[in-house]
Amino acid sequence: MYYHIVPSRSRLDFRTRKFGFRGSRGKKHISDSTVTNYDKNLITKIRQRFAQSNLLNKLRWSHYTNGSKSTKDAGPAICNNCNAVIQGRIVTALNKKWHPEHFACNTCRKPIDGSKFHQHDGGVVCVPCYAQHYSPRCHGCGEPITDRVIQALGVSWHSNHFVCGGCRKELGGGGFMEQAGRPYCSSCYAEKFAARCASCSKPIVDKAIIALNAKWHGACFTCKKCRNPVTDSTFSVLDNMPLCGKCA
Ligand SMILES: [Zn+2]
Ligand SMILES: [Zn+2]
Ligand SMILES: [Zn+2]
Ligand SMILES: [Zn+2]
Ligand SMILES: [Zn+2]
Ligand SMILES: [Zn+2]
Numbered sequence: 001m002y003y004h005i006v007p008s009r010s011r012l013d014f015r016t017r018k019f020g021f022r023g024s025r026g027k028k029h030i031s032d033s034t035v036t037n038y039d040k041n042l043i044t045k046i047r048q049r050f051a052q053s054n055l056l057n058k059l060r061w062s063h064y065t066n067g068s069k070s071t072k073d074a075g076p077a078i079c080n081n082c083n084a085v086i087q088g089r090i091v092t093a094l095n096k097k098w099h100p101e102h103f104a105c106n107t108c109r110k111p112i113d114g115s116k117f118h119q120h121d122g123g124v125v126c127v128p129c130y131a132q133h134y135s136p137r138c139h140g141c142g143e144p145i146t147d148r149v150i151q152a153l154g155v156s157w158h159s160n161h162f163v164c165g166g167c168r169k170e171l172g173g174g175g176f177m178e179q180a181g182r183p184y185c186s187s188c189y190a191e192k193f194a195a196r197c198a199s200c201s202k203p204i205v206d207k208a209i210i211a212l213n214a215k216w217h218g219a220c221f222t223c224k225k226c227r228n229p230v231t232d233s234t235f236s237v238l239d240n241m242p243l244c245g246k247c248a
Pocket of ligand 6: 224
């Protein structure tokens with residue numbers, strides 16, 4: 001079964017309410033302090049499945065020996081393909097018996113060689129043909145995927161090819177964040193796309209204070225004079241920087 005992961009919400013959720021002067025006192029407001037700038041909950045979990053594992057069938061090789069009654073295959077076996085008696089090696093597969101040369105791949109027509117095969121559209125397909133023609137293809141490298149399939153961004157990937165668009169690290173474990181159709185780990189996503197603090201310029205990955213037409217870390221929104229964080233909901237302004245109640 002395929003799952004398509006489609007981001008359902010925008011990654012950055014800013015409140016855009018304007019904060020103006022209040023009355024004649026020239027004070028400004030800090031925005032709603034619960035505003036979310038970067039939401040860790042928007043990480044998309046990766047879906048995985050295993051290619052083919054439940055489609056892979058086994059065949060059994062045995063040997064018919066005249067007069068032998070000790071094996072299950074004792075007695076003349078009839079080939080399901082040509083209806084002739086099988087002398088010598090017998091392939092048992094799909095609850096039927098076959099000449100080895102008559103148990104052949106639907107696609108390349110070669111006898112199935114080895115102990116495993118696939119069924120596809122009611123026919124028998126050898127393992128290499130199945131990988132080549134019927135396996136999911138990796139969106140990263142274009143090659144067939146025969147083991148773990150990562151399903152993300154609506155396509156399939158080899159687990160080692162579903163990597164962060166920033167640091168190229170494998171994204172298998174913790175999920176990813178998406179921007180413009182590319183996956184990123186949470187730290188690269190924050191580095192590239194989260195809002196920057198107007199004071200320290202670092203990305204804001206938690207609550208942002210929105211004030212003075214900018215976004216700030218709570219700890220970085222400090223009084224221009226005493227350098228203490230401004231936590232009151234109203235504050236004064238000096239040179240486009242906040243002043244706390246004591247210093248105003
Ligand atoms: Zn036959
Ligand atoms: Zn084949
Ligand atoms: Zn790949
Ligand atoms: Zn990264
Ligand atoms: Zn900061
Ligand atoms: Zn102050």
